Amino acid sequence: MPSVTISRTIQAPAEDVFDASTNIHIWADVVPAINSIEVFTDGPVGVGTRFRETRTMFGREASEEMEFLEFERPNRYVLGAESHGCRYRTTFTLTPEAGGTKLEMNFDGTPLTFGAKVMSVLMRPMMKKMGEMCGKDLDAIKAHVEGRSD
Numbered sequence: 001m002p003s004v005t006i007s008r009t010i011q012a013p014a015e016d017v018f019d020a021s022t023n024i025h026i027w028a029d030v031v032p033a034i035n036s037i038e039v040f041t042d043g044p045v046g047v048g049t050r051f052r053e054t055r056t057m058f059g060r061e062a063s064e065e066m067e068f069l070e071f072e073r074p075n076r077y078v079l080g081a082e083s084h085g086c087r088y089r090t091t092f093t094l095t096p097e098a099g100g101t102k103l104e105m106n107f108d109g110t111p112l113t114f115g116a117k118v119m120s121v122l123m124r125p126m127m128k129k130m131g132e133m134c135g136k137d138l139d140a141i142k143a144h145v146e147g148r149s150d
Contacts, residue, residue: 085113
């Protein structure tokens with residue numbers, strides 16, 4: 001399955017971008033495609049935090065259970081999920097840029113079963129649309145951090 005990489009430059013320090021983009025408790029209020037978040041672990045968000053995200057994708061509601069696999073404030077975090085015969089990893093990297101922070105997101109899926117390998121070939125044409133959807137998520141985070149309501 002091909003990966004998708006997108007980025008946005010956000011006019012705020014890396015710490016602020018990291019805190020907002022990892023605050024799963026506000027995602028449903030900030031990102032329009034996310035309908036709800038159900039957190040399964042107690043305590044502050046970090047490595048091992050597990051949650052279910054329900055969002056609208058391709059006109060349908062879909063839920064995935066995810067976990068923070070890496071959490072290196074303010075530079076990087078990785079979300080992981082396994083479903084439908086695939087292992088998904090989404091890596092977020094934060095890099096200081098002039099006057100702000102570049103937030104880069106890389107989504108990668110690895111098919112683990114024969115059926116998932118077949119589906120990954122069929123999904124390739126949809127990856128452009130997937131990138132556009134992820135871009136809208138980053139646009140919403142950018143607007144939130146910068147204090148705008150787009």
